[in-house]
Amino acid sequence: MIPTVDERTPEMVIGQLIGELGGSLGVLLTALGNRAGLWTAMAGAGPLSPEEIAGRTALNTILVREWCRAQAAGGYLDYRSDTNSFELPDAVAGALLHGPGAAMVDACAEMLCSQGAEFDEFVTAFRNGGGFGWHRHDERFWHGSDALTKVALPDELISAVLDQVGLAPGSVLDVGSGYGTPTIAIARHFPAARVLGIDYNEASVAHARRAADEAGLADRLRFEVGSATDLPGSGYGLVTFFDSLHDFGDPVGALAQARSVLADDGVVLLVEPAAADRVEDNLTPSGRMFYAVSTLICTPNAVSQVTGQEDAAPLGTQAGEPLLRATAAAAGFGRVRRVDVPAPMNLVLALKP
Ligand SMILES: C[S@@+](CC[C@H](N)C(=O)[O-])C[C@H]1O[C@@H](n2cnc3c(N)ncnc32)[C@H](O)[C@@H]1O
Secondary structure: OOOOOOHHOOOHHHHHHHHHHHHHHHHHHHHHHHOOOOHHHHOOOEOOOOHHHHHHOOHHHHHHHHHHHHHHHHHOOEEEEOOOEEOOHHHHHHHHHHHHHHHHHHHHHHHHHHHOOOHHHHHHHHHHHHOHHHHHOOOHHHHHHHHHHHHHHHHHHHHHHHHHHOOOOOEEEEOOOOOHHHHHHHHHHOOOOOOEEOOOHHHHHHHHHHHHHOOOOOOOOEEOOOOOOOOOOOEEEEEEEEEHHHHHHOOHHHHHHHHHOOOEEEEEEEEOOOOOOHHHOOOOOOHHHHHHHHHHHHHHHHHHHOOOOOOOOOOOOOOOHHHHHHHHHHOOEEEEEEEEOOOOOEEEEEEEE
C-alpha cells in the first residue's frame, strides 16, 4: 500500500526516486530487448541460462546476463536461482509480443532519444516560458510519435469511428496530420473522397506525402504545410483532429476555423486522449503518463504558438470531456455527441454547428 503524504519520510522518497530511475531506464532496456531480439528468443522457450539466450541471439553472454537480471528485477522475467536461468512469463510475452507493449515502448524510446538530445534547449525554453514547438524535435521523435499512433489508432479503429459518425463526405480535411497515418486510413475508408491533410511541420508533411505515394493514394490524398488557425478550402463534409487539438495554441480558434470551412451538413471529428473530468480523478498511472507527455511535449508546443496572447488557453493532454465540450461551444458548435469506441484510451466527439 502506498503511504499517504503525511506518513512519508525523505528516505522513503529517495527509495521512490530510485525505483523511478530504474523504471525510466527500463524503457530503454525493454526497447533494447525488442531490437536485439531477446524477447522473441525467450518467448515460449521456458527457463534459459544467459549462455543459452546468447546462443539463440548471437549476443554477448555477459551483456545478456545483465539485461536478464535487470528485467528480472523489474518483474518482466522470472529468475530461477537453482539453475541460474530466466523465463519469460506468458503474460509478459502476451503483452509485449502479441499485444502492443513492445511497439509502444520502442516508439517511446525513439522519442526519448530525440528529447534527450534536445533537453538542455528544452529546459531553457521551459524556464523562459516560450514553449517548444513540435518542429524542434528531430526525426526520431516524429517517427516514434507516428509509431505510437499506429498502436493507439489502428486503421480498424479509425474505420469503426468513421462508421459510427455515418457520413459519406465528398471531401475531408485532417488538421495536424503529422506523418499522415490517420489521414491515409480516412482516404481508404472513403474511396470516393478527396482528402487533404495539413500540418505546420514541413518535415512531417514531406514524410506524409511519401506515405500517400506509397499507399497509391496520391491522386486524391494531398498533404500541405498549413496552420490550424488558417485552414484552406471550404465545404468539407468532414474535418478531423486526430490527437492534435490539445497541441494547438488556440484550440477555440482552430475549431472556429474548422466550423468556417465545413459544409452546412458537415461534421467535425475530435479524437483526444481519454481523461476523467476532474484533475483529482486523473492522478492515476495513466494520468501520470499523459500529464508527463503534456508537460514535455504537447503543451510546450501549444505555448510556443500563443506567446504574447493574453487569452490563450491551451487545453493540456488530459482536457476531459467537459472542457472539450466547452471549447466546441465557444467555437460555435451547438451539437456535440460522444462517439462510443472500443478503445478506452480515446475520447471521441462528433461536433455539428
Ligand atoms: C500528436 S501529433 C498528431 C499527428 C497525427 N494526427 C497522428 O495522429 O498521428 C500533433 C500534430 O500537430 C501538428 N501541429 C502542431 N501545431 C500545429 C498547428 N498550429 N497547425 C497545424 N499543425 C500543428 C504537429 O506538427 C503534429 O504533427
